[in-house]
Amino acid sequence: MENLKNLVNIIIIIPLLGVFFTSLSREDNKSRLSNAFCVGVFTILSNLIVLWRAALQINIGKDSWQVVEKFNWMENPKIELVFGIDVFSLMLIAAVHIAVLLGMIGIRRNTYRQKALIVFALMFLSLISGYFLASDFFSFYIFFEALLLPLFMMIGIFGDIKKQQILYRFFLYNLLGAVFLFVALMALYNHQNVSIREVSQIVLSGHGEVLVWGSIFIAFLSRIPIWPFHYWISSVSVNISNPLVFMVANIIPLTGVYGLIRFFPVNAPEVLRPYLLILEIISIVTMLLISLIGITKKDIQYKIFAYMTVYYIMYLLGALLPTDALLMNIGFSLFSYLIIVAALEVMVAHIDNQRQSGEISDCGILCSIRRSSVVFSFLILAAIGMPLSSMFLNNMVILSGLMKFNIKMAVCILLAMVLSAIGLLQHLFYLKYPPEKDEMSLNFKENEIEDISMRVFGVMIMTAALLVLSFINPLWFIG
């Protein structure tokens, strides 16, 4: 346990050290890969090794949060920051690290302010790791709000947002959510810090109950693209062409889902029950609408966004069921889901680059780039739930859990998932099979289109292997 204690701190500190060294790194235009990029990749790989060491220390059989570190921060008000770990949080941290690593590989050739991008990406990694490791209400809130800074800067500088109003709304929506959480925190706090796992057991009276639980719910829902909070993320996501920024922006809904899972692991508070039905209806309508829009849109970014939204809402509804039996399934599924989407984004960015540089249509483009075709097809099939990753079995378990409690809701969710899968397959078909009359797409010359390099292909093969391993045994890395 002593080792684990040190490792938990290190998981947060390593990316911060990476931020420091990346900031100091010198811009080098001569070499193919910049110093900042190398420092970034090295930092993430180092932290993945630490995560693996931490995984070996965790007692898998122990069905509880393992609190490993306390830090007395303030005396008045008395605040003790507590960090802990379990398999669920460990898997999410690992998945986010791998997703960001893949995102970095996607931007390795981008020279525009790459150093700043990597600095903010590493800062984001540190903060999100802290968020997943936070064990008390205060540290949870600190990381919840602090995440906004790197996110805002990344989207602002690299998000290709034409209208500043969109950017402002994004920040203000999220800040509003954080303010709600802060209000709930201060109302609950009452001079004693509370563990987040005990929050739902606190007995409150009358209006206080509605205020506190309502604020917490609004805070987390503000991060999930459910109506009326969907606007910011949809307007931000569709503009982003940078795979790393897209990935980071789309990890934010995960913080909302994770927050609800941690705060209300078994049951939502009684006072919110009447509102839960409304939330479920809104969620399902959002899922169905967004998946339908995904089919109608030609833009792959929107299709991926629609797909991600549908799955996030499915995880949310699974988390809100009056049981904690699905927790690990959600964790295993999320692990593959994040990696698949990140890898998919790298491929989409590559195809988009080829399309733009060759000034050609991307219809049928995969016929000319075989390695990309193999990887892209694998990822789309894994994303829609084929037995290629841990999503396959675990999504089935989550859906069966949803069916057990509310069959109508489960059918609607299944329908939305099918629709989002159709959207992705539609695009795969578009990229692989050009219509015969489309002269533009038939005129590809082999030289004009560049396939992914062997190195990137190797990384993608390793990613695919990781996904398959997670299908065979989700906890393979623990042994």
Add this chain to the structure above:
Amino acid sequence: MIVKYIALLPEIILILGIGLLAMVRIFRSANTQKTFYTISKWTLILTIAATVIFYNRNVGEFWQNNNYTTLFKICIYLLSIGWGVLSLKRFQNKEYISFWYYFLILINLLCFAIALSYSSLLLLAMMLTFCQIFNFFLLRLDVEEDEMSCSWKYLLLSMSFCLLLWVGVFILWHLTGSFDYMAIKNYLSNPEHLNKQISLAFVLITIFFLFALGVAPFHFWYANVVSCVILPVAGYLTFIPTLVYFSIFVNLMNNVLAPLYGTYENAILFFGVLSVFMGAIGANSEDNLRKIFAYAGLYYIGVVIIAAADMQDQSLQGAFIYLFVYILAFFGVYTVFAGCRSKGDYLHNLDEVRGLSTQRPLLSATLLVLMISLIGTPPLVGFLGKLSVINALVVSNHYGLMAVVAFSVLILACVYLRVITAVYFEPRNINFDRVDKEVYICIAINVILIVMTVLNPKYLMHDVEMMLNVNL
């Protein structure tokens, strides 16, 4: 005999320093801008040393030195030294004689020190009136002819409010027969003595302090004054008077006018809430950077007033922590302003700092961190201030005010987002001058202070708690 008056040594050093400055100006011909800065710096360093050594020595019943006065004195002296370094560069670049600036600053500091320590309303009113007059001269330093009207307006306004202060003080003297704090407090502690005249005196004195602090609706002068004066004066007016006036205000309300305060607590709260909204909305309507931060300052002072409104231990602790944090952050912001120059001119408008991050990444990063901190985002130092204030409001069951403070920051955040957008997301259209090393040194010190406070906020909390325990 000398030992009896040793507590006055810091103020004597200040007087000697002022005298030396004047003598050098009169009798020495080969003076540079640095000459006056050096004399002022060493005067202040010696004053700080004497203040620390004799931090708890008193002279009779009138001259009180304690943790409370010492902390504020040290803060204003340190801020003056820091800001003096950055101001020097301005005078050197413009080849403008720095004598009047440092001379007036030292005199102002002397007046503030006397006002802080001397327990007499007469001397308090005199010193604060002098400060307002000296501010008038400060405002006129090296400004264009067409902007002189700003200083005259300020003089007219400040003298009007000083008149209110004097009327209030003389009403109290007329009724109590004394200017002494303790005598007035004893007189007011008898409920039978509380009448309309006393209330009028309280209101007049309070209005003066609200004006001096720039609290809404008496804030109308502040943003204009700060935007039309030279940067050294704008910076000075932002940090030093705010600290001093608020500390004197709290001292008066707790130790002299406490029996009356409860009646007007809601009115003070109203002014606080008004300042919060006027500040947040006003900042959004401006494009001038100094005006933006002047209105932001109005917002912060509003929060401080709200937090301190009930004058309880916890509330005052929250208010003072917030005040220190906000002054520290504003010092950093003004340091960045001192580094933002193009062709030798300081930049005023939002349009002018577009793309600053591409050429001056360190300055931009500092501004970014400070603004995010000022929104109260954890784990930055602004969060400590926000936490202290909100905690104080929760403890005193002011949930409505807690919501006002927590949610109004969203309005203020909009203007900071505009600044961040200009600095980071927009293309650069001018070349920025090389940044002086003094600016980087001040930024480094500011960052070290912030990091130390964030990592171990117990020191800040503990110091403020000790300060309040002794005096209030």
